[in-house]
Amino acid sequence: MSLRAAPAGRFDRRLLAPMMVGSILNPINTAIIAVALTPIGVALGAPASETVWLVSSLYLATAVGQPLVGRLVDIFGVKPLFLLGAALVTVAGAIGLLAPESRESIWWLVAARVILGLGTCAGYPAAMHLIRAEADRTGLASPAGILTLLSVTTQTVAVVAPALGGLLIGGWGWRATFAVNVPLGIGSLVLGALFFPHRTGLEPAPEDRPRIDGIGIVLFAVAMLALLVFLQNVSPGLVWLLVVTAAAGTAFVWWERRIPDPFIDVRVLSGNLPLLLSYTRSLLTATISYTFVYGFTQWLEDGRGLTPTTAGLVLLPVFAAGVAVALAFGRRPEVVWKLLVGSTAQLTAGILVLFMTGSSPVWFLVLAMLVLGIPQGLNNLAIQNALYFQAEPERIASSAGLLRTFFYLGAIVSAVIYGNAYGARATTAGLHVLGWVVVGISVVFLLITVLDRSLAQIGRVPAAPASQGPSPSDPTDPAAT
Template sequence: MPSAPIGGPAPAGRFDRRLLAPMMVGSILNPINTAIIAVALTPIGLALGAPARETVWLVSSLYLATAIGQPLVGRLVDIFGVRSLFLLGAVLVTAAGAIGLFAPENRDSIWWLVAARVILGLGTCAGYPAAMHMIRAEGDRTGLASPAGILTLLSVTTQTIAVIAPALGGVLVGAWGWRATFAVNVPLGLATLLLGALFLPRRTGLEPEVEDRPRIDGIGILLFAVTMLTLLVFLQNIAPALIWLLVVALAAGVVFVWWERRIPDPFIDVRVLSGNRPLLLSYVRSLLTATISYTFVYGFTQWLEDGRGLSPTIAGLVLLPVFAAGIAVALAFGRRPEVVGKLLVGSAAQLVAGILVLFMTGSSPIWFLVLAMLVLGIPQGLNNLAIQNSLYFQAEPARIASSAGLLRTFFYLGAIVSSVIYGNVYGARATTEGLHVLGWVVVGIAAMFLLITVFDRSLARIGREDPPAKD
């Protein structure tokens, strides 16, 4: 039986609302730190005398740590429960904030900050897998077939943070300097630590008994880390001289699959995963969604300033409808557990948004640009929500946290793929011709998303039947 958090036993028949605070605070740590650093890169570079090729590692290091760490921490959550991993993550976030706050200010200090971002990335890895584990555990405890309202709240919370984080970063840098973007993690980490200690149970009922715990697959973890690290670094720095990284990634990936298929307690059970086609398609949708979303947010923003000639402030305002529409549609349709309609509408909206880009010119009126962003906001809200709901039903209950972590890995892989796309399309300047190429790329990816959704018959059952029983 799961042990109750402070304040007495959990209420029967309904989700324990005391869990919401640690779940939501833990889940925002990653998106807030993903976005808040953007406004601090230039001030950090000026203060430390670090060129852009070095400050970019403040972004890449968090991506890399998170892409590798999410499924790892998720697997540990599946085995040991949420509380200990959640609290450890909060300690790491606090420590990373302190390192950034007190790092020396000299030419080599950029690598202190990169180290802080790696620690920060690992610390934030616990939040989302722990939240999905708790939601599934509460679903089993209460008998709720689909806690769609809680999943919607989780999705809307992370989307809202993604909207306000850049503005928050600007306020912090303006008031206290670039160190404030690191220092903010000290109170956030301490708040996460306190909420987790007060409200998270020591056991949820999903984790195995102590005597039944599987062995930690250290070799599998190492092979996965080598595969992801070399692949992601290659994708971020594609060049003939670095082709050896791709070779290492492919070789390590092959050995990883071979190893995971032969041991009884694998880090990622590729035997089950390869037989779970619906879950694999959800991972692919996450990658495609992130590729389109980040291509628009970063690639389109560059064109607004270079090709359309807007100021950074106006360009930022043009993007706001994406996030506003995303939050609005998630709130409007999130409580319905069915996903197939959300994915079909979301994929169609992606396709329309890509087509609208093809008609943009250097003199396009602002209302037309805002219209395109409103259309893009529809999949921003519906796709992420539907993919999250799909994973809840498709993943094995005993591996819900590691499956959620792997979902984030695919999402970050999509973000890195998008940077490769718009970086190679634009070159030195974000021209209108380059934007049209991006539009065709978005149309192609959206069409692929639509096709795999239309022909995925398993989606029709999600939200209309009980999730698979716990082993």
Template sequence: MLAPAPADRFDRRLLAPMMLGAVLNPINTAIIAIALTPIGIALGAPASETVWLVSGLYLATAIGQPLVGRLVDIYGVKRIFLAGGGLVAIAGLIGLLAPHSHESVWWLVGARVLLGLGTCAGYPAAMHMIRAEAQRTGLSSPAGILTALSVTTQTVSVIGPTLGGLLIGAWGWRATFAVNLPLGLANLVLGWIVFPRTTGLEPAPEDRPRIDGRGILLFAIAMLGLLVFLLDISVGLLGVLAIALVAGAVLVWWELRTPQPFIDVRVLAGNGPLLRTYLRSLLTMTISYTFVYGFTQWLEDGRGLDATTAGLVLLPVFAAGIAVAISFGRRPEVTWKLMIGSVAQLLAGVLVLFMTGASPIWFLVVAMLVLGIPQGLNNLAIQNSLYFQADPDRIASSAGLLRTFMYLGAIVASIVYGNVYGARATTGGLHVLGCVVIGISIVFFLLTAFDRSLRAVGRAAPADVEATRERTPAERA
């Protein structure tokens, strides 16, 4: 049995399962990029089918994160974390043993959906444990732990494609699925040994709220319809969008009337600071993915670089982001981080306007170094903001909803560069993307500059920040 942790220090033994659980989603998001072509060739599947290996995980994660987070809030970390690890291991096994035929691509899509659901437990569980440890130790701002979480996920995003290439080179495309078998089992073992049965944040068994099944179903329908429409915007899918909007409206109506809602609309609507944090997350991810994918396409099509060189040009983004996060992560204040990050995003967009097919490599690298600043600062600040602004009883579901907004940002980015480029990534199209990034950066800057609630983040206990949020009329009454 593990010895009790010091009363005035964060239990460092929790870091291993927290970090492992949190990286499962980004590693599976990144690793598939390099595997799509080998899978398509091996199974004779067109790109219109293999793309669902990406979209399936996006959909499962965007819908599942707040749901799994809510389950963590109600039932505690351990059992939900173990269930997530089990799903990840099963998904890895399915990918490893899927039959070798054209139809088996849908077996792989099913495995990716299971992966999406299984990996949903990691980040909400980590945020729940950080809040629980802060309560146990009396530390109002465990900035160092939040930084470790941010740096770990950023690092995995960097090495994911490289790891995928190495696995495929050594054992073939099935290895990109099979790697989840040991990772899922490691999750199970570490979670079982290290995580406590209860943390003190979850309600007692007799006080547990009922699961809002109707709310969950309506949320799933609304999100699924919205995401399917956004992934392939067309007139033929307007009916799907209409279903999503109706389901969203009914969801709000239902959540306002049920005593134990899945998403507490009244509290969320009254928590303006948290809503603005979600919006900043969406804007940050839109810019980040526009660069990571849209800029990468131009490097190969417009600048004429090979895939290896293009990947190397992108490395400074992640390297600078990790360096900035490590350097400033222990400072819990967020306003100056977000302001510097917004200015750096704007500058990166301006630099894009000066790029041509003859731009020297050093100029491209400088632009990527500038982009790395918000990559590190914004992600840190958004994570810290969430920690302080979320309702303590819903910290895990709030963290899950943050991930949903991040995936919405990724999808919005794909829509932007897909419509701007068309068949090829031209320099003219790149300049249009630069203007889009500048516009989003200005919105981000204004959203931050006039948000006075950010000044309290990192300077007060989470409960004090929660007390500053805007109250709904019902709460004021």
């Protein structure tokens, strides 16, 4: 298939299925493991200090792998990287399914999660690359419909993944949380092979491909891994990891500035303040979101005394409201008002937390979660749309991958925050500390949004980002096709 064979002026609907399936692989594996940690620990006799690496390993692999795979997509095209990622997902699922049930097998599962992390890195950068290529082909001004569909799909999967994991474990045991990747991986392979183009026009011709910046990749990986490991195990004895991070980071910047084809073009990035602010917003959004999803949930059970089932139901409005808001406003390409409303809602949710006590009525807790659902839907959508316009077209996949790196960094920062705020138990006093942290982060988010004048132009410029002609409507809207 070729992109040029697609209907003129319309987003090629044949791309939707492989794009969405590829994009859900990471969120489903991020969330589904939460309900499998205890069964795996019991079955293998592994302590929590070891099973936690089933979570951390995927975070680490994804945080480093997303911009790397994104850069490879920019250079070699969507299809080969997407198919390789799908193959790795299939292999990882098979390893988890077939690993022997012994004490040492926990590390086989950790290895499978690392492979999963790397394999799932291709989906989101590939989708963003294809959306940009289709926008260039059709000449549309803003692919708001498809960007919304992508955002809602990943959010919905993040919601249902824990429940899906519970059902799989109840029916077939903990191995099913790995085995589910076999059909998902094979499905991605088939769909990608059938419908993804060999070339999109954004990648360079084979004779013009830049050299792979191996030294830059290694320095970036060392800096990120040292930082992430320290953040997940903050202690005086690991301060040396910060020294490694600083040294590798400094060497990385120096190296990237002196070579013609860098892994991450820090010269352009340092001059693209709007894009840097989008990365910062992604980190702040993830920090608040994961602080609520994990930190607030712990308090609901420890401090408020709710059962796990009731606590899960209280949290459900966050995701339901997020999806509803994204669907309601996603087709509008403007981002500035989405970020302003989202940051105000974040601030409001943080203030509501300050008034919570061990006897707070459930309706008040649900109200706070509904308010939090507004930024859950608007912020992620707006940040994704902003990046689409702020990134260089030829680096859209690597820029999208780096966005996910910042998001996962925020997730890890949130674990440090609520871990230190609570200590041994999730008390109401600790919850109020989290509330003040959320208020502070929300104020920072609001300030950098108000001061960023470039956001007002996104979605209001009549010309398409690649100097195409204006488009009177959004041909990417699946309903329009």
